[in-house]
Amino acid sequence: MSGARAGGVGLGLFPTPLHHADLGSRLGRLWLKRDDLNGYCWGGNKVRTVEAILTDALAADVEVLVVAGGPSSNFAALLAVAAAEHGVEVRQFSHGHPRGGAAITLAERAGALIHYTGSPDKASMETAALAEVERLRAVGRRVRAVPRGGATAVGARGFVTAAAELLAQLDERGLDRVSVVLPLGSGGSTAGLLAGLAAARSTRSDRVEVVAVAVTRDPAQVAGVVSELAAEVAGGETPAVDWRVVDGRQVDVPATEATLLRSVGLVADPVYNAPALGWLAAHRDDFSRPVVYWLTGGLLAAADSLAGTPAPGRPDRAQEVRP
Structure with a gap:
């Protein structure tokens, strides 16, 4: 199915796959939402x-x-x-x-x-x-x-449809309550996801817990950005969704990249997905629900990493922010 939205520009092939995978001893079995496989250029949630x-x-x-x-x-x-x-x-x-x-x-x-x-x-x-x-x-x-x-209300709307896409896939697989974990950079994707989940009126507000792993910015600062964007996308109302921002800036990125590549053949870029998956590995036992990890792509940054181009540095302070 084309990525076009009601007469808009269609680039990707949606819905992207949702499949169950064993990511080794550190992460175990979890669900992967594969936005890296959307069929446009090198893919990715953007x-x-x-x-x-x-x-x-x-x-x-x-x-x-x-x-x-x-x-x-x-x-x-x-x-x-x-x-x-x-x-x-x-x-x-x-x-x-x-x-x-x-x-x-x-x-x-x-x-x-x-x-x-x-x-x-x-x-x-x-x-x-x-x-x-x-x-x-x-x-x-x-x-x-x-x-x-692209962290604007317009850009974030691209992820509103992603929320509906995910909910339909959860229904198909009989998954009632899940925790969605995704990397958080500029905040647009998380904001759109929250607004989209809130827009699904038939869905209980506790069905999906969203855990956004801040990988480049101060968690408190970016949580504010997400809240404002999500409210703007939702028409001025703060989405009634269970969500929080955690700090993924202390993760050992090279170790996470290497472990995933060698164990399951998964390419995790050093800027977003390696830190977020590293945080998830360290906190895997904290989750009682099935986990859906939103793989956002980042193949270009992964290629740079392999070629020896350093990723941007990240501050080393750990925090968690609950709006």
Whole structure:
């Protein structure tokens, strides 16, 4: 089935598989939601986000998308490819200085114009991108800013349909109550999932517990972002879903990557899935329900890791945040 949503841009092949797998002694048997297998480019959960953002941009006759995205941004690279297919120009602002990597190379080859801020501060990307938006508007271009990870209410709506997709698959497999664990970066996917679960009026609010593993940002800060986005997507109401944010920034990433690859042939990228799965392995006994792990993709970052390109560092403070 196509990824198109009610006349929107269709990129991926949905629903993505949900299957039971044995991930070895550390993780045991759990359910995997395979968003890495959605059939578009190198896959990943951000295909859903790109569909929503590009559909909205085309409806508004946008000529240029100005995106904030680091050198390893899977989202920015996917957006560049999808936008090129539909005749929309992409300008990407990345922090730091020019560097190699699969994502930034693919974005450039897809036609994106890459600009570097020269600052290590990731916030500099949004600042520079917004300045470019104002400059382009001043000369009459139809332009839109896109923040890191596409974490807007529009982008998050791409995951509302993912929630309905998951619930249908749980029904097919006779799974009544589950815990969904997924990596948390910019917050859009988690927000959309919460709003989508809340929108399923026929579903009990306690059927799905969501545990978002913060892998790049302070858990308290990103939990606030998720809450605001989820409420905006849900029409101003805070979704009545059981969820929490935990801290996955202390995980031994290389050990997790190697264990999964050698034991079950699963590629876990060093930025999102390896930290989140490492956190889950350390807390596996805390879960009494069946666990669904949302595998978000990240093959480009995994390729960089294998080639020796270092992943962004993560702070080492452990926290848990319950809204």
